[in-house]
Amino acid sequence: MPGGTEAGAAAPAVEAGAAAKTTTVNVLLAEALKSAKLTLDGVAVPWKRVLDVAVPEGGAVVLAVDWPGRQCKEPQEGGCPQWKITTATTDLEITAEMFAAAPIRLALQGKLIEGAALFEKVATAGSTTPSLQGLTIQEEGGVSYVSLLPGSHTLVVRKDGFPDFELPAVTVPEDPSQAPPIPIPLLVALEVTSRPANARVLLARGSDEPAEIGETGDTPVRVLVDRSQSYRIKVAKNGYRAFEQALTFEEGRTTLALAPQLERDSGGGSTVRPPRPPPPPPAGGKLTVITQPWTMVYINGRRVKQTPLLNHDLAPGRYQLTLLNQEAGIRHTEMVIIQEGRTTMIRRTQDQLR
Numbered sequence: 560m561p562g563g564t565e566a567g568a569a570a571p572a573v574e575a576g577a578a579a580k581t582t583t584v585n586v587l588l589a590e591a592l593k594s595a596k597l598t599l600d601g602v603a604v605p606w607k608r609v610l611d612v613a614v615p616e617g618g619a620v621v622l623a624v625d626w627p628g629r630q631c632k633e634p635q636e637g638g639c640p641q642w643k644i645t646t647a648t649t650d651l652e653i654t655a656e657m658f659a660a661a662p663i664r665l666a667l668q669g670k671l672i673e674g675a676a677l678f679e680k681v682a683t684a685g686s687t688t689p690s691l692q693g694l695t696i697q698e699e700g701g702v703s704y705v706s707l708l709p710g711s712h713t714l715v716v717r718k719d720g721f722p723d724f725e726l727p728a729v730t731v732p733e734d735p736s737q738a739p740p741i742p743i744p745l746l747v748a749l750e751v752t753s754r755p756a757n758a759r760v761l762l763a764r765g766s767d768e769p770a771e772i773g774e775t776g777d778t779p780v781r782v783l784v785d786r787s788q789s790y791r792i793k794v795a796k797n798g799y800r801a802f803e804q805a806l807t808f809e810e811g812r813t814t815l816a817l818a819p820q821l822e823r824d825s826g827g828g829s830t831v832r833p834p835r836p837p838p839p840p841p842a843g844g845k846l847t848v849i850t851q852p853w854t855m856v857y858i859n860g861r862r863v864k865q866t867p868l869l870n871h872d873l874a875p876g877r878y879q880l881t882l883l884n885q886e887a888g889i890r891h892t893e894m895v896i897i898q899e900g901r902t903t904m905i906r907r908t909q910d911q912l913r
Contacts, residue, residue, distance in 0.1 A: 581613040582646040586622060591655035595626035612644050619645045624653060628709070628733045630661035662706035663735050667696065668860070668879065668892055669743030670703070672783070672813050675718040677705065691715065691723075705741070709733040714741070716783065721748060722772075724783040727860060736885040740892070742860040744785040747808055747815050751794065753778040754820045758796040764788050765876075784815075787877050794819050844897040845870045846878075848905045850912065854882035854889055873897045880905065882912060889913075 586609070588597075593606045599620055604610070614620050623641045631639035639657050671677060677696060680689040694714070697704045709731045715723040729741055751760050751772075758778045761769035765788060772782045784790060786808040795801035799821035808815060848856055848868040856863045859879050863871065866882070875897050882891040891912040897903055 580616040582616065584612045584614050584644050584646070584648050584651070586610040586612055586642075586644070587652040589653060589655045592624065592626065592653065595624050595629075598623045598625075614644055614646050614648070616646065619643050626658055628661055628663070628735060629658040631657060632659045633657075660709050660733065662708050663731050663733075663738045664697075664704045664706050665729070665731065665738050666740045666890070667703040667705065667743050668740045668881065669745065671716060671743060672718060672746040672748065675716050675746070675783075678715050678717050678723075679707070680713040680715065689713075691717070707731045716743075716746060718748065718783060721781050721783050724785075729860070730862075737855075739857050739860055739862055739883070740881055740890070742879050742881075745787060745813075746783045747786045747813055748781065749784050749806070750781045750814070750816045751778055751792070752816075752818045753794050753796070753802075754818070755796065755799070758794050758799070758821060761793040761795070763791045763793075765790075769793060792817065794821065796821055798824055800824050843872050843874050844899055845902040846873050846880075846895065846897060846905070847871070847902055848880070848882070848907075850882055850907045851909060852884060852887050852889075854884045854891070854912070857881040857883065870902065875899045882907065884912075 588606060588608060588610055590608075595606070597604050597606060597610075599612065599622055601623075610622075612620055612622065621641050621643055625640070633639065637643040639653075642651065642653070644651065667677075677694045678691040679694055681692045683690045694705045694707075697706075707729065712729045712731065714726045714729060716726065717723050724744075724746060726741070726744075730739075732738060756778050759776060760772055760778055760780050762772045762782070762784075763769040764784075769791070772780055778794065784806070790806040791803065792806055793801055793803045794817075800823070802819035802821060806815065846858075846868065847870055848854075848866050850866045853866050855865050856868050857880070858871075858873070860881070878895050878897060880893055880895045882889060887909070889909070889912045891907070893905075895903055895905060
């Protein structure tokens with residue numbers, strides 16, 4: 560009958576319109592979480608000191624906290640960082656102490672020498688000698704990355720049979736967008752032998768004073784050197800004429816072997832003399848960098864300032880220049896050469912920075 564059909568159709572509409580029964584659960588949020596992204600069942604909600612969460616009877620709501628640069632100290636199912644809230648939940652307070660600094664991912668610029676690994680010096684309780692902790696290198700899109708906590712870090716390159724090569728200190732900011740790349744120098748494995756053996760080996764980098772190298776300072780010795788630097792080597796032994804020369808590196812080669820044969824000194828005296836004083840440092844050059852849009856300038860991995868960078872003083876030599884603007888998706892690296900008494904101008908447009 561028509562009347563019966565209409566009455567039967569109206570009943571579900573009344574049922575669907577009935578309000579679902581909910582219970583309000585109060586969640587206390589720390590002030591520090593103002594910078595975190597909060598979601599309830601995937602829907603973003605604004606920070607409040609006391610967050611009112613409506614929980615359906617017999618159901619649950621998931622409150623997720625995504626705090627940039629932070630991670631839960633003790634992640635747990637149904638808890639940090641995704642709290643499962645039911646009608647039985649009481650006295651829930653989310654504090655800043657539940658979180659700790661999260662590792663920041665930094666790109667490596669350059670490749671490690673074959674057979675080498677990257678380590679971090681870590682302070683050891685009760686010891687003045689730091690221990691070494693291996694770093695995991697991740698590959699993504701042809702770029703290598705390591706993850707480090709915010710703060711200052713000392714990294715070393717380790718290759719079996721060679722003394723560790725220490726990199727310049729790395730400072731990791733708390734803001735991932737400001738994380739600088741880590742330049743990895745082009746290292747060469749230098750091995751020095753001599754006839755006769757047990758000769759003293761001194762190596763001077765640039766204008767630095769010569770210093771003994773290797774574990775003992777006497778041949779045979781092995782050491783890692785940065786091919787972007789200039790070096791002079793001296794091999795000397797009492798009663799023999801000293802061998803001295805500048806190191807030259809072949810393009811693409813990561814090994815260099817020297818095996819000088821020392822000649823006896825005709826006078827029979829010692830030719831091992833104190834190192835000569837280093838020459839005076841050369842006059843510097845200047846670097847100017849102008850980009851469109853702006854970029855943050857890093858020189859050899861060290862943050863300098865935002866462009867424009869005008870007449871920045873640098874010693875003559877070869878430098879790794881990195882230009883970074885996360886917002887514009889810019890991460891550009893190139894090598895620049897600074898010459899004595901001259902200004903090197905770098906001017907780049909957005910198309911050139913891609």
